[in-house]
Amino acid sequence: MSKHYSTQEHFSISFEGQAIEQHKISASALAQSLLALDGLARRSAQAVYGRDAEIDIQVKGEAKPGAFSIDMTVRHDAPIAAGVTSAAAILGQVIALGKWARGKKVREIGIEETGASLSKTRSETPIFNQCAVTVCNNTCTLDQLSRLTQTLDNDGADSVKFVADNSEPQVITRQDRVYFRQEEGLVLTDNEAESILEIVGPKLNGSPKDWTFSEGEDGIEFVADVEDEDFLAAVRDRKIVLENGTNIRAIVRTIQRKKVRTRTDRTIVEVKELFPPDREE
Incomplete structure (x- = not known):
């Protein structure tokens, strides 16, 4: 009988702005954002743990309006080597990469030990994990990033903040929304x-x-x-x-x-x- 492994990960997301604080945000927009987050988390986990990984995601509302804490349990067949980037951290990089690439797909110009070096029309060349590049270049991911940030189309919604354990917070502002918005409709x-x-x-x-x-x-x-x-x-x-x-x-x-x-x-x-x-x- 093959051995199975289980990994626990944690991250959080908060939707910020006056409309959020006053509980005036569109319920459908918020629901779609959380569903998109669920899809992005699953895609990131599969990139790290494999397609056959079983993923369970639990969302808990926090005391602060618009803030949610997420626990993700991943069951996988192979042990994960020390130092491998977590799925939650990959998701944070996907958001950062989507923001840097302004909602477009990216082209790799070189592979580094720590990730993939990327090229775009701008002069800076950041380094992202290869898993994040693969996830971000998926058309489904671009659509989910659009849905994740669609609360920013509401008046009084200022930003979306994503935080993974031991990773730099990623903030998407109302001004950034134009890079993530897909025009196919709600x-x-x-x-x-x-x-x-x-x-x-x-x-x-x-x-x-x-x-x-x-x-x-x-x-x-x-x-x-x-x-x-x-x-x-x-x-x-x-x-x-x-x-x-x-x-x-x-x-x-x-x-x-x-x-x-x-x-x-x-x-x-x-x-x-x-x-x-x-x-x-």
Whole structure:
């Protein structure tokens, strides 16, 4: 029987400003911010502990309005070496990197022992942990950072402060919000679920954009991007042969947004299993 390990981590977040102090902040905006924080924490934990890590996150409101304390328990199969950066600290770096990069993806120009050296149009070249770079460059992360900071669109909301144990606090101000804001509209729902899908329109060159899937005979057909780099590389290198009728078991992220009209976007986050088409004898 394989041995399992458990790691406890702690961090906090506070939404600050007069509107927060007077309990006048939008409940839906605050709820979406906390849900985004949950998603960012899970993504950071998976980057540190592996995709198969089991993550439990508990949020507790503090006496100060808008302040929350978060306990995260991660169960993983392999021991973590001494000196490895915690998932909470990685999340802090993701926020710092998103702020430095002004909400854009970054390009690595060199790998250091302590992380990744990054390049952008500005002259300074900071060092960030490689896990933080990987997490931050994910399109889902950029969307979650937008949701995390959307309380700053409310009058009387001044800043969002994130603090991980033994790490420098990260503060996003109302002025910083412009770099994080995604213009696709207000997020109404955002969830991930496992599903069996038929691949109707694959991209055999391994492109992540605009794959077509079907939920089955009585289900809907939809277009989605694929984020699973290992799966895309296997398709591109012809290690996976996709035939008519091929099905996958996958983690599907579904987001509903409201701008003028409600829109639903789907993303294939991870392909967990491949089912070749049934053969008639």
